[in-house]
Amino acid sequence: MDAHQDTFANPFSMDADCTNCAALCETRTSVVHGYGDVGAEFLFVGEAPSEAADAAGVPFVGDAAGERLQRMLGELGFVRSDPDSLEPDIQNAFLTYLTRCRHPERPPADEEVVTCEPYLNAEIRMINPQIIVPIGQRALEELAVEYTTRRPDSFDVDAEHATTIRGRGFELIPMVALDEQTDEQSEAFVEHFMENVFSRDYRQTKGRRSR
Numbered sequence: 001m002d003a004h005q006d007t008f009a010n011p012f013s014m015d016a017d018c019t020n021c022a023a024l025c026e027t028r029t030s031v032v033h034g035y036g037d038v039g040a041e042f043l044f045v046g047e048a049p050s051e052a053a054d055a056a057g058v059p060f061v062g063d064a065a066g067e068r069l070q071r072m073l074g075e076l077g078f079v080r081s082d083p084d085s086l087e088p089d090i091q092n093a094f095l096t097y098l099t100r101c102r103h104p105e106r107p108p109a110d111e112e113v114v115t116c117e118p119y120l121n122a123e124i125r126m127i128n129p130q131i132i133v134p135i136g137q138r139a140l141e142e143l144a145v146e147y148t149t150r151r152p153d154s155f156d157v158d159a160e161h162a163t164t165i166r167g168r169g170f171e172l173i174p175m176v177a178l179d180e181q182t183d184e185q186s187e188a189f190v191e192h193f194m195e196n197v198f199s200r201d202y203r204q205t206k207g208r209r210s211r
C-alpha cells in the first residue's frame with residue numbers, strides 16, 4: 001500500500017451512497033468502488049459487481065470468478081492473501097468496474113455505464129496506470145473507445161485474450177470474463193504477463209516513476 005494510503009477499499013473516498021442510477025439504487029447492496037494500491041501500475045476493470053462482490057463491497061471477491069482473478073493476481077505477485085480473502089492484500093494493482101452497482105437480472109444499461117464513467121475516469125486519472133486489463137467484452141469495448149483508435153466492434157475478447165494492444169497513453173491486455181474463463185485461458189493470461197510484460201520495460205511509454 002502507498003505510504004499515504006489508509007485503506008484499499010474506495011481509497012479516493014468516492015460517494016458510497018451514489019444515487020445517480022435510479023434502478024440500480026433499488027437493487028444494489030453496496031456501491032462497489034475501486035479497491036487496491038493507489039500507486040498501481042496495473043488496473044483491472046470489469047463490467048459490474050457480481051452478487052458476492054456486491055455483498056462484500058469489494059470487487060472480484062467471494063465467489064469462484066473472484067477467486068479465479070485473485071489466484072492469478074497471486075501468481076503474478078500482486079496479491080499476498082489467499083484467493084478466498086474478502087479483503088485482498090494487494091500491491092501494484094487496482095480493481096474496479098465500469099459500473100459500481102449491481103442489478104441481479106441484467107447487465108448495466110448503456111446509460112448507466114455513461115453515468116458511472118466519471119468515477120472510472122477519476123480513478124484512471126489519479127492512479128495513472130501503465131497497463132489496463134479490461135475483463136470481459138463490455139469492458140474491452142468501453143475502454144477501446146477511450147484509449148485506442150480502432151472501432152470498438154473490431155475487438156473480440158476471446159480472440160484478444162492475453163494479448164497486448166497498444167493504445168493512446170496505455171496498453172490494454174484484455175481478459176475473457178472470469179465466469180466464462182477456462183483454466184487454460186487463465187494460464188495463458190499469467191504466461192503472457194510473465195513473458196511479455198514483466199520481461200520488458202513496460203513503463204517506457206510513460207516514463208519511469210519511482211515506487
Ligand code: SF4
Nearest residue numbers: 018020021100101116
Ligand atoms: S452505477 Fe455508478 S453512477 Fe450509477 S448509482 Fe452506482 S455508483 Fe452511481
